[in-house]
Amino acid sequence: MNKKIIMALFGATLVTSASALFQHNGPWTTVKIGTEGAYPPWNGTSASGQLEGAEVDLAMDLCARMSVECVLVAQDWDGIIPALQNGKYDAIMAGMSITSERMEVIDFSQGYATEPASFSTLSSSSVASLGVSGNVNLDLGPSADVDALKAALNGSVVGVQGSTTHENFVRDVLGSSVTLKTYDTQQNLELDLAAGRIDAALSDSGSMEGFIASGNGSDIVFIGPKLGGGQFGPGVGVGLRQSDSDLKDMFNKAINEARADGTLATHFTKWFGKDISM
Amino acid sequence: MSIDGICISLPKEYLGLKVQLMCDSLPKLLLGIPLTIELVAISLSIGFVLAMCIALMRISGSRLLNIVSRSYVFYFRGTPLLVQIFLIYYGLAQFDLIKESFLWPFFREAYWCGILALTLNTGAYTAEIIRGGLQSVPHGQIESARSMGMSGILLYRRVILPIAFRQALPAYGNEMILMVKGTSLVSTITLMEITGIARHIIAKYWTPVEIFLIAGIIYLFINYLVTRIVRYAENRYTPYLQTNE
16 A cells, blocks of 8 residues: 555656756747745735736846747745746746856856845844944955854844855854744745844845835844855846756847846836846 | 665666655654654644533533634634744734733744644644534433433543544544644744755755655655554444454
């Protein structure tokens, strides 16, 4: 009986994993783009259930430039790379930083935006006394600001959205000096920070600024340096299957055009209140 | 030979599955079993006591108690467990009234929020299972017990409850299995039980099929044990209802 069940499970798995080798053939007429829809202002969901945000506007813009029809698909963050590989969609535009780890399994277009990461906490928290320090490029080696941050956070509970560059940074740099809590979405992380369940959160600055501005997180303050480089990679780009180099060329060309005529900057300024395009 | 030694001897990939990674992940996923079992055991135990009270309120004959118990069962059976978990964990934390009260140390912890949601959920289902059991006790048996001079607590203890529990056993076995699976939902509120760990590993290696397959087999194994225990109890307490399989 049990053997049969295991065999059936195994069989079902083989069918699923066979589709993991998805290959797109022929010229591109329709491009499906996966996004999270839970990461405003990069990509969010409006009150009426429509996807919206800087990347939604940018996607429509790029598709018009590439002369293809685009369909946006919402996908939970923790399945966003496997669904690309399975062919559920052809590109990811979900505030996804270009990192060497991700480059092992997928490919990226050139970067289109970059936003530093930053820790935040409640103004009433003991770690709030650390205050804000300047920008740190982690590619340039050790930093006194990061050391001060590490000392201040020692023994505290730090929250991040799971499977992100932020989680990687906490694991690599803070390690066992803090207790790590991972969340499925940025929004749930923000709610728990506001509720006081965690001492600090690490996220990209723009998302947290949006939450603070919304009024729900009005007693949240940033602490420590604005972090870039290192675990956070060189910026956010379009995630693509490694086999679709033609689509990569199309995206790169469209991004170049959007940058040249200023629309790239316009989209991000509209949603972030500042130009984070690159 | 350690598990690491076994894993290295396996091929890296077989039929498109990353078997070496599956093997490496197994001990990590097994570490989630104690929390899963703990959540199930605590919420089933408290939930059962709660359900007993609710079922007795339901058949008490008091109009008020009846309405209270019916409303409770209606709400907790009619809404998804995931929604209940979210409302208790993220919802209550938005009220300053709760955050400033003596209850906050309790609601601050994902663990207790998870236990509370699972307990209230199983309490509602189990109350209905117990009510069904109580109402299935043949009237003739109650009458004959009364004719022997039994009444009140003695009647419940000696006649009604034993018969009711036997009747309810198969349905309760179902509820236990549902609870084992239900615990997977608390992974959404940062608890690292089997599914939480699975999602964490997937987030790192982007291999949902491989890891969920292993997690699924672990749940299958736990529920296999649960069904064996329920089957043993059924054979022991209701042998006259069992057929030889």
